Amino acid sequence: MKSYKDYTQLILKINGQIRKVIVSPNDTLLHVLREKLGLTGAKPGCENGDCGACTVLMDGKPVKSCIILAVEAEGHEITTIEGLKDTPIQRAFVEESAFQCGYCTPGFIMNCHAMLNTIPDADYDTIKEWLSSNICRCTGYEEIKKAVKKAQKIAGGL
Amino acid sequence: MISFDFEYYRPDSIKEATDVYAQLHEEGKSPLYFSGGTEVITMARKGALKFDALIDLKNIEEMNVYRKDEDGIYFGANMTLNEAAEMKDFPLIREVVRTIGDHTIRNRITLGGNICGRLPYREALLPFLLYDAQVYIAGINGIKALSINEAFNKRLVLSKGEFVIGFKVKESFMDTKYLNIRKVKTSEIDYPLFHIASIKDEEGIKIAVSGLCAYPFRSYELDKHINCNSEPDEIINNVYQFIPGTIKEDNIASAEYRKALFELNLEKILEKWGEA
Ligand SMILES: Cc1cc2nc3c(=O)[nH]c(=O)nc-3n(C[C@H](O)[C@H](O)[C@H](O)COP(=O)(O)OP(=O)(O)OC[C@H]3O[C@@H](n4cnc5c(N)ncnc54)[C@H](O)[C@@H]3O)c2cc1C
Ligand code: FES
Ligand code: FES
Numbered sequence: 001m002k003s004y005k006d007y008t009q010l011i012l013k014i015n016g017q018i019r020k021v022i023v024s025p026n027d028t029l030l031h032v033l034r035e036k037l038g039l040t041g042a043k044p045g046c047e048n049g050d051c052g053a054c055t056v057l058m059d060g061k062p063v064k065s066c067i068i069l070a071v072e073a074e075g076h077e078i079t080t081i082e083g084l085k086d087t088p089i090q091r092a093f094v095e096e097s098a099f100q101c102g103y104c105t106p107g108f109i110m111n112c113h114a115m116l117n118t119i120p121d122a123d124y125d126t127i128k129e130w131l132s133s134n135i136c137r138c139t140g141y142e143e144i145k146k147a148v149k150k151a152q153k154i155a156g157g158l
Numbered sequence: 159m160i161s162f163d164f165e166y167y168r169p170d171s172i173k174e175a176t177d178v179y180a181q182l183h184e185e186g187k188s189p190l191y192f193s194g195g196t197e198v199i200t201m202a203r204k205g206a207l208k209f210d211a212l213i214d215l216k217n218i219e220e221m222n223v224y225r226k227d228e229d230g231i232y233f234g235a236n237m238t239l240n241e242a243a244e245m246k247d248f249p250l251i252r253e254v255v256r257t258i259g260d261h262t263i264r265n266r267i268t269l270g271g272n273i274c275g276r277l278p279y280r281e282a283l284l285p286f287l288l289y290d291a292q293v294y295i296a297g298i299n300g301i302k303a304l305s306i307n308e309a310f311n312k313r314l315v316l317s318k319g320e321f322v323i324g325f326k327v328k329e330s331f332m333d334t335k336y337l338n339i340r341k342v343k344t345s346e347i348d349y350p351l352f353h354i355a356s357i358k359d360e361e362g363i364k365i366a367v368s369g370l371c372a373y374p375f376r377s378y379e380l381d382k383h384i385n386c387n388s389e390p391d392e393i394i395n396n397v398y399q400f401i402p403g404t405i406k407e408d409n410i411a412s413a414e415y416r417k418a419l420f421e422l423n424l425e426k427i428l429e430k431w432g433e434a
Contacts, residue, residue: 001178002168002217025166025212028199031159047203049196049263061240062262067199071166072214111262132347133262 004071012073014039015083023070030054030065033080041081041106045135052134055107056080062114062133081106088154089113089147098147100138108134112148116155122148160202165211172220172296172323175213179319180298182211189213191321193236193268196259197275207276221270221323230292230326235270239282242269248327250336251285254355257340258282260347270322274314277349278406280374281340283310284355284366287376288336292326312373312403334359337430339423343410351411352420356427363431370420371403390428394421 004010004025012019014037021036030047033039033056045053047066054066057079084090089112092098099105108131115122115130122130127148136144165187169175175191182189187210192198195214201207215221221236224245231247239255243264246252258281259267272282286293286306293306297320306325309315314322340353352369362385368374380400384393398405398417405420407413 001170001174004166006163025164026160026162026202028159048200049259052260052262055262058265061265063265064262067196067263067266069166069195069199069212071168072195072216129256130261133260 002074010070010074012037012070012078013076014078015080016077021070025069025071027070028066029056029068029070029073029078032070033065033078039080039082042110043103043106045103045107050135051104052107052111053104055110055134057110057114060114060117062111062130064133079110081110084109084113087113088151089116092147092150092154093144096143096147096150098140098143100136100140104134104136104138108136108144112144112151116148116151120152120155122152160199161205162202162208164209166214167211168214168217170217170219172218172301175215175218175321176296176298176319178213182213183319187211191215191274193271194238194266195271196263196267197271197277201276215270215321218323223324226329227326230328233269233325233327235273235322235324236268239264239267239269239272242282247329247332248285248289250288250334250338250355250357251327253336253338254285254353255282257346257350257353269325274316274322276313278372278374279349279353279368281350281353281368283374284353284368284376286325286327287366287374288355288357288364289327289331289334294323294326295320296323297321307376307378312375331357331359337427339427341419341423349410351416352423354420354423354427356431358431363428365424365427367401369406370416371401371406373403375402377402384428390425390432393428394425397421397424 007024010023042056043053045051049064049067055062056065058076167178179189189211190209192212192214221234223234225232242255243252291306292303293309334357337356341351342348350369354367356365364381366376383400405413
């Protein structure tokens with residue numbers, strides 16, 4: 001049985017790299033990514049599971065890193081926005097200007113990226129179901145929708 | 159960030175989990191079981207929940223499986239809501255869990271955590287109440303199986319150190335017809351004003367409700383009342399005698415509004431079953 005009682009070294013696999021970090025059991029994954037590993041792409045918004053700004057991938061699935069403990073991430077593959085390079089959804093976001101202030105963008109991109117990997121030809125209802133997990137305070141939803149459609153085309157899904 | 163310190167344990171078996179709970183308890187600590195963590199972390203961060211240790215159940219294999227047994231289909235308590243939604247055997251379970259939270263959060267919320275949680279809604283419970291599922295409970299003295307309708311009274315009644323390892327539903331319910339109505343105030347991603355799930359089998363119409371009172375419920379008296387041969391109007395006029403709690407009044411809706419909407423939708427359900 002694995003246990004953590006105090007500050008301990010944790011080995012995490014993030015963006016394909018092994019990262020060692022000293023954590024306490026009460027550290028959230030979001031906190032460790034941002035404050036201890038310098039991966040500031042995932043953003044703190046509500047820290048309550050509502051807004052999706054902190055979305056990262058765990059074994060390819062989108063999760064909200066504000067309500068996951070860092071110790072829970074042990075043994076799983078974590079991908080943050082820093083781990084994506086020139087993916088179809090990133091290109092589509094730029095081409096469609098799918099951001100204004102950009103605060104929600106990493107969370108949206110991680111969620112869209114996971115969706116397109118899982119269901120490349122996602123239809124309107126599926127896109128709506130997945131992306132309803134993220135909130136954009138600048139309300140740029142139309143452009144985000146266009147970006148998803150474009151990414152599907154770029155990736156050859158449609 | 160959670161503002162207090164605690165220990166974290168990740169047992170690999172049911173026995174390790176109950177043993178570590180007993181040991182921590184003996185040491186005078188307050189341990190808490192933990193699965194998806196969405197409620198525990200949120201409440202702890204807000205200072206609404208305190209504990210000295212978390213016992214993470216996610217490594218217990220028995221709790222992560224979905225399988226067909228001779229006497230029914232077993233859902234491990236650690237299945238996330240999205241995993242449960244992928245299982246197509248019971249369309250009502252699929253439909254109910256897909257309305258909870260949002261798609262990303264459903265990658266973490268577990269069946270066990272939702273059903274054993276402290277918040278009033280616990281919507282995943284509704285189909286299991288209607289199907290009179292067996293709930294498997296582990297404790298220091300081993301595993302017991304109970305009817306969920308016996309084990310649930312405002313909350314799943316667990317003794318100190320006990321936790322849920324899974325649920326079993328009879329295959330005969332697979333084709334049972336159902337109706338499911340969930341009303342929210344504005345956004346689809348919100349806790350419900352109320353959620354009524356209903357099935358009809360050879361015993362008649364059965365309903366289970368979340369959001370109307372401070373806890374979800376299925377009441378045999380209510381089922382009996384709904385199945386009496388009275389006119390829908392009369393059934394609805396007398397329905398509150400059989401609802402086991404006061405109607406919720408909060409910043410989302412007044413009790414009067416909830417009641418009016420509930421009555422309208424109950425009528426719809428009765429009409430639809432009448433036509434079926
Ligand atoms: C943004 C958001 C939206 C939500 N919307 C809804 C909604 O619309 N409807 C709804 O019903 N819920 C909703 N929820 C979910 C709900 O509020 C809880 O967060 C969730 O159900 C808890 O599940 P969990 O697996 O994360 O449990 P945890 O947080 O791990 O645990 C919750 C409680 O259950 C206990 N527990 C966990 N597993 C077990 C087990 N196997 N046996 C015994 N006890 C156990 C824990 O000790 C704890 O007390 C929402 C949550 C979020 C974050
Ligand atoms: S910061 Fe995590 S969901 Fe809002
Ligand atoms: S672009 Fe500003 S919050 Fe979405």
